[in-house]
Amino acid sequence: MKTTMKALNLHAIDDLRLDTLPVPEPGEDEVLVKIAYCGVCGSDIPRVYSKGTYHFPTVIGHEFSGVVEYDPKGELTGKRVAVFPLLPCFECDSCKEERYALCSNYDYYGSRRDGAMAEYLAVKRFNLLMLPDDVSLAAGAMCEPSAVACHATKKLGDVSGKTVLISGAGPIGILAAMFCRHRGARKVYFFDLDDAKIRAAEKLGFYEYTDDISVDCVVEGTGAGPALVRCLKALKPFGKIVLMGNPSRGIELTQADYWLILRKELQVFGTWNSSYGERENDWREAIDAMGKGIITPEVLITHKFSLEDYREAFELMRDRKDFYQKVMLEVK
Ligand SMILES: [Zn+2]
Ligand SMILES: [Zn+2]
Known part of the structure; x- marks a missing residue:
């Protein structure tokens, strides 16, 4: 077995290097995963160029799949896996309720500890998700955006026969649209500042939103004030809106725009990340949906790099x- 590996190591802000590091040794509760794919997340761009990680150096990369190269217990060697990147503390109040995304003292592959833009990573058993034969390793590396989309769209409840508007046609928005379509939504519309994203959404069978259309449900995926206002205007009375986009600054509403929520008695929901518990597990649901062809995240991969x-x-x-x-690193 190899003793060294290539890994993308962040030494300081704007100092990412392809280093040669020792192959990690899995502990009792871990397996060694040979990484197949690792997506470059939107959050990796500020991580590398402006915000940094919690300590340096850190191997980045948290959206990944691979094959178990070595399991100290021997059970999982050779299995194809995806990985939930958050390591909960299991002690805080949120963890006791299996609300791991809200853990107050978590660790994280690829930001707080070494991640998967590398040939190998030792991964805790708790974080492993087995990929069935009909789910590709490339799709498996897109479990995170898929699970986030799964979690957000469930807040809308029953969408069958309803019209849905999604603000923001990036990967999570498209995956949200795929879930809504499967659950019977009559039509799914998009708006986005980037025209090319709208054209790509149209190729997948979705529609461009124009301001004369009223909808039953909205997923706001940008976190931008003007987009939120456009969504509030688009909603029919008693409509539902899920706020999913992470705002980069404060959002202020005019009195008239605020009134839209009151007068139309809109139902406003928040969504955060995804669930990864025994009772509810968006990651398993997302993988199941991939296997059934309900969502096809591979179609969103526009670029692959070594x-x-x-x-x-x-x-x-x-x-x-x-x-x-989706920009994907293919690890060979
Ligand atoms: Zn991510
Ligand atoms: Zn916790």
Whole structure:
């Protein structure tokens, strides 16, 4: 077995290097995963170029899949897996209720501890999700956006026969639309500042939103004030809106816009990340949906790069050099 591996190691802000590191040794509660794919998340761009990680150096990468190379207990060797990247403390009040996304003292592959833009990672058994034969490793690396979309769209309740507007046509928005379509939504509309994203959504059977259309349900996926106002205007009386987009600054509503919520008696829901418990598990639901063809996250992969070509991958996203949806690192 190899003793060293290539890994994308963040040494300081704007100092990402392809280092040679020792292959990690799995502990009792871990297995060694040979990484197959690791998505470059939107959050990785500020992580590398402006915000950094919690300590340096850190191997980044948290949206990944792979094959178990070595299991100290021997049970899982050879299994294809996806990984829930959050390591809960299991002690706080949220963890006791299996609300791991709200854990007050969590660890995280690829930001608080080493992650998966590497050839190998030792992963806790708790975080492993087995991929069935009909789910590709590339799709498996898209469990996170899929689970987030699954979690958010469930807040809308029964959407059968209803019209849905999704603000923001990035990967999570498209996956949310796929879930809504499967659950019987009559029509799913999008708006986005990027026209190319709308055209891509149309190719998948969704529609461009125009302001003369009223809808029953909305998923707001941008966290931008003007987008939120457009959504509030689009909703029919008693409509439902899920707020999913993470705002980068404060959002202020005019009195008239605020009144839209009151006068139309809108139902406003928040959504955060996804659930990964025994009772509710969006990650397992997402993988199940992939297997059934309900969602097809592979169609969102617009670019694949090797670990060696990481600069191209990151600069493509940072500088928006080209239309992209999901940029994937393929680890060989
Ligand atoms: Zn992510
Ligand atoms: Zn906790």
